[in-house]
């Protein structure tokens with residue numbers, strides 16, 4: 001390959017994968033790689049896969065097929081290209097991928113991204129490489145820190161992984177098998193990463209983890225820190241305007257985390273708290289370790305701490321044995337909470353999980369029909385939630401240019417997207433915005449402090 005080498009990373013699934021994709025690209029910088037936006041331009045294509053959604057493996061194989069066509073075209077033009085498969089599907093089915101997809105040059109499991117430069121070098125010399133072992137060393141320690149320019153290019157919001165893996169073993173989920181047991185990064189490492197991001201222009205950081213509120217990392221004082229303790233320290237970072245965290249488990253929503261919502265202005269009043277079902281029978285079968293009443297109680301405590309707190313959730317419909325009455329409980333939970341948004345999925349069995357072996361699998365047609373009904377209910381409560389903000393003034397972090405000239409796109413504290421006309425130099429700042437219109441996917445508004453900004457020459 002001629003220098004500079006170019007890497008194209010395609011990310012599927014959750015924010016953890018988006019974060020990992022950035023870190024993979026950063027880790028390849030010392031090996032002479034820069035990021036590119038298209039596979040056609042790349043010397044190395046990494047598919048960072050996700051195992052959560054339905055038919056994940058099939059989707060990976062069809063994506064490999066598309067990339068293989070690019071690879072073959074480039075080979076005809078004398079420009080070799082490598083294909084790598086990373087992420088949860090790679091972790092779970094690495095050997096099978098190598099067997100079935102001859103175009104794949106390397107497979108790297110979700111815990112081994114720090115070994116990529118070495119793996120790529122071996123693949124460049126013709127070896128087909130697979131590494132899906134769970135390593136003994138800490139991948140976060142070994143991963144390269146992002147360069148200042150790379151951070152600035154990615155915008156004013158960033159994800160920071162603070163925790164990985166899960167010990168909960170929900171009956172439908174592969175994460176405990178693909179990402180392994182819970183581990184938490186030490187607070188000092190997280191603080192250093194957040195400070196570096198803020199210094200490069202990031203204004204909002206979302207702490208991420210499969211089970212982020214189970215965070216228990218080594219604290220700056222040598223003790224064990226909870227997520228709340230970590231948030232309190234990060235809220236003191238100068239220049240950091242907003243903090244968020246995701247994804248949480250209802251059982252780990254401790255008193256100190258709830259209190260942090262009352263105390264920390266930088267901590268946004270928005271919690272993604274997957275419920276999965278509104279039925280106690282289904283929750284027990286899912287091994288969720290909480291009941292509907294526990295969930296409602298947690299929401300009540302959160303709202304007591306912070307009156308305007310918005311909630312989002314995940315739901316699975318058609319879990320084995322789910323009756324129409326169980327499903328009605330899910331619908332009623334959606335109405336009762338009045339979510340700001342929610343993701344909903346049709347249950348599909350994941351090999352190796354207990355639910356895949358359960359009897360009473362629900363026919364796809366029935367699950368699909370329930371999914372449509374649930375999505376209608378979610379859209380309705382989301383619209384009701386958004387409608388509350390018509391005419392209101394909300395604080396918006398201006399994040400990036402919009403599609404129209406002179407337009408910017410930002411986010412409210414409740415993660416609603418707002419489009420408005422505003423000068424580009426306001427990107428990265430928070431401004432009061434009057435909401436003038438509620439669209440189906442975003443809100444529209446006007447800067448409330450426009451006259452003051454004009455007077456200041458902004």
Ligand code: SF4
Pocket residue numbers: 166167168169170173174175176210211249
């Ligand atoms: S809490 Fe349950 S759904 Fe979430 S990652 Fe762990 S096992 Fe999967």
